[in-house]
Amino acid sequence: MTRIAATSGGLAVLLISTSLQAQDAIVARRIAHIEKELLGPVQISGMAFETHTLAERMAEMHIPGISIAVMHKGRIDWAKGYGVASVGGAAVAPETRFQAGSISKPVAALAALRLVEQGKLSLDADINDSLKSWKLPPGEGANTKPVTLRELLTHTGGTTVHGFPGYAAGDDVPTLVQVLNGEKPANTAPIRIEAPPAEKWNYSGGGYTIMQQAMIDASGEDFPTLLEHSVLAPMGMTHSTYHQPLPDQFRAVAAAPNNDKGEPIKGGAHTYPEMAAAGLWTTPSDILLFAREIQTSLNGKSNHVISAKMARAMVTSGLGGWGLGLKIDGSPDNPRFGHGGDNVGFHGLFFAYEKDGEGAVVMTNGDQGPRLVPEIMRTIAMEYKWPDDRVLLRKAVKIDPAILPRYAGTYAWMPKFDMKITLENGRLLLQTVDSEPVARPAHFPQSPLYAEADKKFFLLDSPAEIEIVTNTAGQTEYLLVHEGGQSRKIMRK
Template identity: 50%
Template structure:
């Protein structure tokens, strides 16, 4: 099974099409890179795969042009070794994509956040199965008839079974007011969200609205009953981790996850620090137009706020898988990793999706922010890949690249299907 991230819809604007020259996708070998990897990568980029076996292979350059995706960064893990390449450009007319180019990971932030929460649970600072309202301090989940029957727990928040609303966050355009975390959790009433579409000067009472573009985060069905993807649930986790530790979320995640997993080019600061912006990719809409003002800002850090590289995400996924299989445990014990990666409703563990049966199980997650699409997958044997793009149609491209990698490395799952 390939996780199809190409169907996740984002708002687009109609405009002129900016076409990426094909030559931009024909990058040469990086200094000091492995020769075997370079040969394999050349076969991959010249043999992207459609979902059905037997379809003719496609080239990365052609597909980037067709889908208006200026840049792609790819990390492949084989035998526990991570190697990476960049293709295309970080911005049209700008620098080439390098393995160190930063992308918004979007919802791949969720499994990273989950590891931090599980590390605190492992240390006895959080209860996976207790009522989270007992640990939340300055904001509480509004009680209702659903929470009277069953409680919202950390476990249910992490595996999207807590009955929480708000599936996705659109972020906030650069230069626009950015709400506080509590404001996001409290949300905006419908009339305020409608007003946010118009010029404030047209409404004398617009100033009464907090600049929040999503609904309140609430429980809308009984916790523990069914799977329903919720970025709002992970925003509650963000609040919970801050309340329990008393630390800013970016610093806490750096201490608990980023440093131990050697994610040296990653951070949860939104917006980026000024000295990091030259390394950041510019996001593009499906029309080929750049997202106005540049990357959106996501105060919903736990759900969508990570800036990173495919190499760093690959180190993270590899570390989680190693803990899962008992090879080493820089953050999580094997017992905790087994809890994390036991699939529940919707095939979600506590953070990532978990598919397959031993010895070919794998974890995966996709991420979609405005103008950024990413895909991560890692098998339990330590083979996998991470693909990050700076175009709204990057999901379709990432799936094609992932099938090409699966074919080249003969993965037990993820190759084109024979019909």
């Protein structure tokens, strides 16, 4: 009996070992595919897919370091760092901390919802009922309706201030009340009500800063301490903190920010007193722990922070496709939640599916992260056969080269930026440029335009389609940019 049991046990160990080795081999192949075959959003039908290696793209976009973590079937499948945490410094490791930017918001939202369930905050009462250290001034005219926490969380409170630039090394850092009032040394405008609450979606980091003050007043604790014991510790996010600036003991394991040319930001990471909106230091693996907590809370399997009912409210889509702190998309059958984030010299993105325990997080320490991160996410989605972020196939056609010069010109795209189309060697190229001379010019690449028809073009690095609109004389008047079911007119200058 003992001999049989020993043999049986040995066989079990052997089978487990073999299974783990096979699983490791699968993961290794997936990582290799992602590292070697990054995909842009658009490919040309009938042609081999154009791919790039991760190393090539990091060099091209001057991004010193990247950290990636992927969740599969409810567990972290792999986490890996690439490049360096700082120019000339240590390599990025899975434990390297990055500034999360606006990914700070959903984690802070989770803490606010915990306070709601504890009876310390209300989702639907006037937020001023919870504010003690400061009060939100009433709006003017038609904007006199009280603002609620629910509206602040969903960016429907009508509040001002989109985002925050932070404070460079050596700058005076304002108190939270000074930020709310727009008083020096704050570098942003006062946070006020500018539109009727609950009627329109308008992204507002200012709203989350109001929420931060309400959470401090309701709990009687400083924000980093509140977040540590209410959400970070219960979820096992041991490599995360809302302390601003980052405490000295963590600096050795933190990434340093870099501009769009790969040059270090002078003085290092900016300080963000707007902690709920932009103050989290974290890792991709820790953000996946947050995402997994939402997934398991939804089905009642693990409710370390909030109830299943509150988790469901958090991922229920409202105006603008937003839940309580999270962007909601995907399909009705397979919804997903996520958030992106940008601080000076940092960029990150995460998303996770409600079902099946799938998700991914990518963080970078370079200002061109918004160009590269979607490619990484798309390639991960393709590798794991997730339903979203698929490659678009478009058909390119040949058109009369004699008409191309008519389309070259400069078009007024948005405040501070123009869209410039040039003709070089018989090919149209599109580039975003500064609309007026600046001390630090933007660094955007030229992208070839491919023709779908005489007046319709597409790019390989964007899902947008560009339609040329001409007058009766054949002169170009404006562009129509079609993307995401919407069209935007961009006038020629």
